[in-house]
Amino acid sequence: MALPAVRMTGITKRFPGVVANDHIDFDVWRNKINVLVGENAAGKTTLMNVLFGLYKPDEGEILINGKKSTLRSPRDAINLKICMIHQHFKLIPAFTVTENVALVSVLSGKGIFGLFKDALMDLNAIEKRIASLSEEYGLKVDPKAKIEQLSVGEQQRVEIIKAIYQDVEVLIMDEPTAVLTPQEVVDLFRFLKAFGKEGRAIVFITHKLDEVMSIGDIVTVIKAGRVVATKTTTETDKNELARLMVGRDVIFRPAKGDSSLVGNILRVENLEALNDRGIKALKSVTLSIRGGEILGIAGVSGNGQKELAEVIMGLRKATKGNVFLEDDNVTNCPPFDRGRIKHSVGYIPEDRLSRGLILDFSIRDNAILGSDLLTSFTKNRILLDYKNISKHAKNLVSSFDVKTTGIEAIARTLSGGNLQKLILARELSRKPRLLIACDPTRGLDVGATEFVRQKLLDLRKDGVATLLISEDLDEILSMSDFIAVIFEGEIMKILSGGTVDIEEMGLLMAGVRKNSESSEGSR
Amino acid sequence: MRLPRIRIKFEERAFPTFQTTLLTSFVALLIVLGVCSVFLVNTGVNPFIAYYLIVRGAFGNVMTFAETISLTGTLLLSGLAVTVAFRVGFFNIGVEGQLITGAIAATGVGLALGGVMPIFVNIPLIILASFVAGGLTSFVPGAFKVKFRANEVLTTLMLNAILALVLSWLCHGPWREPGGWPETVALDASATLPVLMARTRLHAGIFIAIAALIAVYILFKKTTLGYKIRAVGANPDAAYSHGIKRTEIFLTAAFLSGGLGGLMGAIEITGVQHYLFPNFSLGYGYIGVMIALIGRLNPVGVVIAAFSFAALINGSQVMQTTTGIPFELTNAIQAVTLIIFTSAEILNFYKIRVIRK
Numbered sequence: 087m088a089l090p091a092v093r094m095t096g097i098t099k100r101f102p103g104v105v106a107n108d109h110i111d112f113d114v115w116r117n118k119i120n121v122l123v124g125e126n127a128a129g130k131t132t133l134m135n136v137l138f139g140l141y142k143p144d145e146g147e148i149l150i151n152g153k154k155s156t157l158r159s160p161r162d163a164i165n166l167k168i169c170m171i172h173q174h175f176k177l178i179p180a181f182t183v184t185e186n187v188a189l190v191s192v193l194s195g196k197g198i199f200g201l202f203k204d205a206l207m208d209l210n211a212i213e214k215r216i217a218s219l220s221e222e223y224g225l226k227v228d229p230k231a232k233i234e235q236l237s238v239g240e241q242q243r244v245e246i247i248k249a250i251y252q253d254v255e256v257l258i259m260d261e262p263t264a265v266l267t268p269q270e271v272v273d274l275f276r277f278l279k280a281f282g283k284e285g286r287a288i289v290f291i292t293h294k295l296d297e298v299m300s301i302g303d304i305v306t307v308i309k310a311g312r313v314v315a316t317k318t319t320t321e322t323d324k325n326e327l328a329r330l331m332v333g334r335d336v337i338f339r340p341a342k343g344d345s346s347l348v349g350n351i352l353r354v355e356n357l358e359a360l361n362d363r364g365i366k367a368l369k370s371v372t373l374s375i376r377g378g379e380i381l382g383i384a385g386v387s388g389n390g391q392k393e394l395a396e397v398i399m400g401l402r403k404a405t406k407g408n409v410f411l412e413d414d415n416v417t418n419c420p421p422f423d424r425g426r427i428k429h430s431v432g433y434i435p436e437d438r439l440s441r442g443l444i445l446d447f448s449i450r451d452n453a454i455l456g457s458d459l460l461t462s463f464t465k466n467r468i469l470l471d472y473k474n475i476s477k478h479a480k481n482l483v484s485s486f487d488v489k490t491t492g493i494e495a496i497a498r499t500l501s502g503g504n505l506q507k508l509i510l511a512r513e514l515s516r517k518p519r520l521l522i523a524c525d526p527t528r529g530l531d532v533g534a535t536e537f538v539r540q541k542l543l544d545l546r547k548d549g550v551a552t553l554l555i556s557e558d559l560d561e562i563l564s565m566s567d568f569i570a571v572i573f574e575g576e577i578m579k580i581l582s583g584g585t586v587d588i589e590e591m592g593l594l595m596a597g598v599r600k601n602s603e604s605s606e607g608s609r
Numbered sequence: 610m611r612l613p614r615i616r617i618k619f620e621e622r623a624f625p626t627f628q629t630t631l632l633t634s635f636v637a638l639l640i641v642l643g644v645c646s647v648f649l650v651n652t653g654v655n656p657f658i659a660y661y662l663i664v665r666g667a668f669g670n671v672m673t674f675a676e677t678i679s680l681t682g683t684l685l686l687s688g689l690a691v692t693v694a695f696r697v698g699f700f701n702i703g704v705e706g707q708l709i710t711g712a713i714a715a716t717g718v719g720l721a722l723g724g725v726m727p728i729f730v731n732i733p734l735i736i737l738a739s740f741v742a743g744g745l746t747s748f749v750p751g752a753f754k755v756k757f758r759a760n761e762v763l764t765t766l767m768l769n770a771i772l773a774l775v776l777s778w779l780c781h782g783p784w785r786e787p788g789g790w791p792e793t794v795a796l797d798a799s800a801t802l803p804v805l806m807a808r809t810r811l812h813a814g815i816f817i818a819i820a821a822l823i824a825v826y827i828l829f830k831k832t833t834l835g836y837k838i839r840a841v842g843a844n845p846d847a848a849y850s851h852g853i854k855r856t857e858i859f860l861t862a863a864f865l866s867g868g869l870g871g872l873m874g875a876i877e878i879t880g881v882q883h884y885l886f887p888n889f890s891l892g893y894g895y896i897g898v899m900i901a902l903i904g905r906l907n908p909v910g911v912v913i914a915a916f917s918f919a920a921l922i923n924g925s926q927v928m929q930t931t932t933g934i935p936f937e938l939t940n941a942i943q944a945v946t947l948i949i950f951t952s953a954e955i956l957n958f959y960k961i962r963v964i965r966k
């Protein structure tokens with residue numbers, strides 16, 4: 087058999103306190119889509135960062151086309167025609183597509199003279215080349231557009247064009263579908279399949295098993311920093327991969343069970359609001375949630391979900407419309423004002439690290455983050471009752487199985503999943519009537535995801551109204567009683583959770599109404 | 610024979626341990642002594658004698674020791690003022706200015722009430738007035754930051770210069786002792802802090818500093834307000850999202866910080882100088898920034914830092930006057946000490962591993 091394009095042997099990478107990669111052997115074959123699959127924090131991205139020269143491995147060696155290579159930086163990798171497209175794109179927002187692509191030609195020269203090699207850039211030539219590449223590979227993108235004007239999917243195409251422009255031979259894509267609409271995923275897959283046939287190798291990182299099966303040729307399962315299996319996709323199936331990933335069969339659909347519905351807890355009428363850039367992010371949103379009901383918001387991220395949650399919480403101003411908690415109008419009330427404390431609202435913010443808690447605080451201090459909690463844990467409004475606070479914090483930790491050395495531990499030392507559990511534990515300790523949950527399981531491993539979802543379903547049973555905003559469609563589908571599809575700040579349609587036509591939902595998310603193709607059709 | 614090849618590796622660690630802190634401090638001290646010896650030998654001074662003089666100057670007898678303790682009190686307030694401000698994310702470089710307004714307020718009250726009212730009325734009023742004056746001095750740049758996003762490092766720093774001129778104007782103009790130097794008349798004994806030890810300048814201001822220390826300690830360890838200040842400082846977005854009024858808390862902390870700076874002015878005037886004159890402060894407000902940072906914004910750390918600084922300043926002064934080395938050299942010695950100790954401090958956040966190949 088021919089040599090692999092890349093052979094990594096015995097790669098070990100340690101970070102303080104963890105071994106992210108533990109003697110990993112991994113081959114990247116040409117003309118194949120090589121899938122790396124594993125739970126979050128399994129070590130997939132770390133391994134590829136090693137290949138891309140971002141991390142130096144503590145042990146192990148890398149053979150590229152059979153030759154031992156040391157990669158000191160991404161520039162070395164690029165010179166060896168290895169490109170990585172990260173989850174967070176490395177584009178300069180204020181530059182045009184052409185200028186961003188031109189950057190790589192400036193940077194790819196070797197040594198100090200490389201800096202001058204392309205000192206006089208012929209932007210027109212680059213622009214033409216982009217246009218022809220975009221044509222050739224079916225990657226629609228306007229070379230003159232500024233990055234900040236592009237959708238996430240378009241930005242990803244720019245990254246791909248950048249890679250092709252550098253004559254990439256090994257293309258690494260880190261969870262590329264996380265931010266795409268279903269249609270964009272189809273397009274991407276079509277491109278990858280064609281592109282990978284031309285003697286190039288593609289490494290595709292994911293944790294979605296459907297994707298593995300539909301696009302992968304060879305799949306390598308990584309669990310806790312170790313390779314547990316490498317198989318061709320023809321000799322395996324989803325259930326086996328799931329077992330390999332987590333070491334047991336995963337329950338994909340939690341049992342929902344019944345709940346008794348009570349009156350409207352949250353009612354939002356004709357709500358409008360602006361986003362951070364001053365552009366209308368919500369357009370006349372009307373919805374309501376009863377107690378014991380989960381309303382899922384489905385949509386590609388950036389279509390107003392975040393703004394909706396923030397307006398309801400009083401963190402963003404409503405420019406029009408009203409928010410009612412039961413019968414009280416709380417529109418534009420400050421967060422955790424008296425009205426909300428009375429009705430008790432739990433909030434899991436989208437960006438939990440920057441808003442959900444304070445990373446430099448101990449678990450104990452984070453356990454009482456919130457003006458309402460602070461008031462209930464004071465002795466006389468001035469002094470905090472640390473005895474009770476410690477008890478409360480210990481309760482949160484034990485009832486949600488937060489893995490930590492103790493309540494004095496600084497939040498920063500916890501893993502993402504444990505932080506999320508801590509936030510959830512605190513929010514539920516408020517005994518909320520309404521829970522606003524934004525991406526409650528993002529970044530969690532399968533076990534933690536299952537745990538969090540079960541908690542949400544328990545709340546539903548207890549008559550709590552839940553607004554579930556999630557990028558994970560499986561989550562929305564399996565949890566929601568109703569699904570509101572949001573597109574560009576507008577609720578396209580509210581679907582009944584039990585009987586969703588996935589295709590219709592996908593189209594709605596992309597802004598297409600099935601029964602009225604004429605009007606709102608295109609993007 | 611082959612020498613073993615070794616590699617030294619730095620690994621980050623989240624928190625320094627007590628042992629390493631002790632070790633790095635000791636190593637830092639050795640380096641400081643070594644480096645300064647070069648300076649001293651160069652100027653023809655026996656370094657051992659110089660170091661002996663520094664220690665004697667700081668702790669040698671009752672008088673010098675009292676002087677060090679007294680200065681510790683002043684520097685402690687300065688460090689605490691900066692600590693409170695930095696904890697809320699307000700980079701108050703204006704403690705020097707707050708010290709000036711505190712001193713002006715203290716002098717104003719002292720001049721008005723000294724000899725008129727008894728000491729137990731005057732001193733509390735002086736403390737209150739200087740606290741409020743200092744607090745307002747810091748509140749204004751705080752409000753400018755909130756309202757106009759004016760960078761507080763610049764505004765507080767500029768305010769220092771303005772206030773120094775206001776002080777100078779007061780001493781040259783309205784408050785000038787008739788027919789005397791550009792300075793106020795001496796405060797009446799009923800408006801000065803009692804001396805604690807005969808024939809020394811150790812005054813009751815140290816109690817004010819200790820009270821402030823305890824208050825700041827309780828503030829951050831036990832109170833709701835302290836919690837909110839820490840929350841706003843550590844993550845204003847998260848604090849706001851959870852219903853903590855970040856503007857209110859920010860300005861409260863700014864006021865408290867300035868108030869502590871104002872107290873420093875009060876004890877400097879009513880405890881040490883007993884009258885107001887331009888340049889009465891030797892930059893103690895600026896030293897507070899270093900003290901707070903070396904003390905890791907922790908009240909206990911700030912005490913240790915304040916005491917060390919007081920000893921170093923007083924000791925090196927005595928050493929300078931005794932040996933006759935240039936004044937600049939004492940400054941250099943202080944600076945070298947500071948640089949080396951702060952560098953060593955960074956090492957506390959790393960594990961050093963020696964790897965044999």
